[in-house]
Amino acid sequence: MHKGSCLCGAIRYEVSSRIDTLLLCHCQRCRKANGSAFAANAPVPTTAFRIVTGEEQVKGFRTEAGVERLFCSQCASPLISKRDSMPDIVRLRVGTLDTPLDITPTAHIFTASKVEWLCIDDAIPQYAERPPT
Ligand SMILES: [Zn+2]
Numbered sequence: 759m760h761k762g763s764c765l766c767g768a769i770r771y772e773v774s775s776r777i778d779t780l781l782l783c784h785c786q787r788c789r790k791a792n793g794s795a796f797a798a799n800a801p802v803p804t805t806a807f808r809i810v811t812g813e814e815q816v817k818g819f820r821t822e823a824g825v826e827r828l829f830c831s832q833c834a835s836p837l838i839s840k841r842d843s844m845p846d847i848v849r850l851r852v853g854t855l856d857t858p859l860d861i862t863p864t865a866h867i868f869t870a871s872k873v874e875w876l877c878i879d880d881a882i883p884q885y886a887e888r889p890p891t
């Protein structure tokens with residue numbers, strides 16, 4: 759069981775599944791949404807993700823066809839994204855976890871969109887766009 763929350767603490771969530779994949783996404787949409795060089799996202803089963811408190815503070819933003827990004831309407835912490843074509847999976851923004859995550863990143867994805875000032879010098883796989891599934 760993992761637990762997480764937004765910056766202001768209004769929203770608390772639980773993840774009842776294992777988290778075994780961690781993707782560092784360099785796409786422009788994730789960069790904008792996080793104000794950062796990349797986002798750290800983990801796919802988890804939709805049924806395993808549960809908002810415990812603050813459901814009424816959750817807002818959604820649709821950035822492209824079929825993708826919705828959920829965030830806290832008070833503090834703007836990004837929490838998950840959902841793709842209409844993959845209703846069984848949500849992509850958790852693992853930076854909002856409060857419990858430790860005992861895995862290392864799986865891959866860098868969308869590196870074709872990476873910021874020019876960041877040098878990726880680790881040994882994990884890199885994919886120019888979406889990784890093969
Ligand atoms: Zn918040």
Ligand SMILES: [Zn+2]
Pocket residue numbers: 783784785786787788789797868
């Ligand atoms: Zn992305």
